[in-house]
Amino acid sequence: EDQVTQSPEALRLQEGESSSLNCSYTVSGLRGLFWYRQDPGKGPEFLFTLYSAGEEKEKERLKATLTKKESFLHITAPKPEDSATYLCAVNTGANSKLTFGKGITLSVRP
């Protein structure tokens, strides 16, 4: 059974304190790994898609990387507006379904 585990469950950072969020997965044949940001009371907002090990993508203070077993979302010099829940999801294609992790709640203090 496909599994996606995100860690830590919650992370509190000081503004400017860089860190990484982890998404580890156990799947049979990864076809895509997706990162989303979700603000309270809103729908998930797409951030990145990664398809193969070694791939990296960047957007402003965020950088997503992918290995054969996990993905990291690196946050460089975060600001309070980066506070949100970050969701990771994988698609294996075996049953054409997207499996989501439980999310990581990030809080950035000014």
Next chain:
Amino acid sequence: NAGVTQTPKFQVLKTGQSMTLQCAQDMNHNSMYWYRQDPGMGLRLIYYSASEGTTDKGEVPNGYNVSRLNKREFSLRLESAAPSQTSVYFCASSDRGQVDTQYFGPGTRLTVL
């Protein structure tokens, strides 16, 4: 370009009542999805429609029905609501199936008393 829209935003039902959640997308996407999100759990797929005219069960389909009305619209119906269906419901769409990026609507917060 509104993306994915959902109505209503909030709804309170009594046990046994029925209702339909509406979803529409203006991105000309082929595939549409319904998820539920509960505290402490990841998003779970209820039903999806890979293309107009087709629907398939997801992980948690019991108690729900869907209709792909046309390429733009995908509705979710609760025939006899139960307290266990209290949740936040999200609709999403993608261009080429589940290997493609899914774009989500703002959600419907449903409470069943």
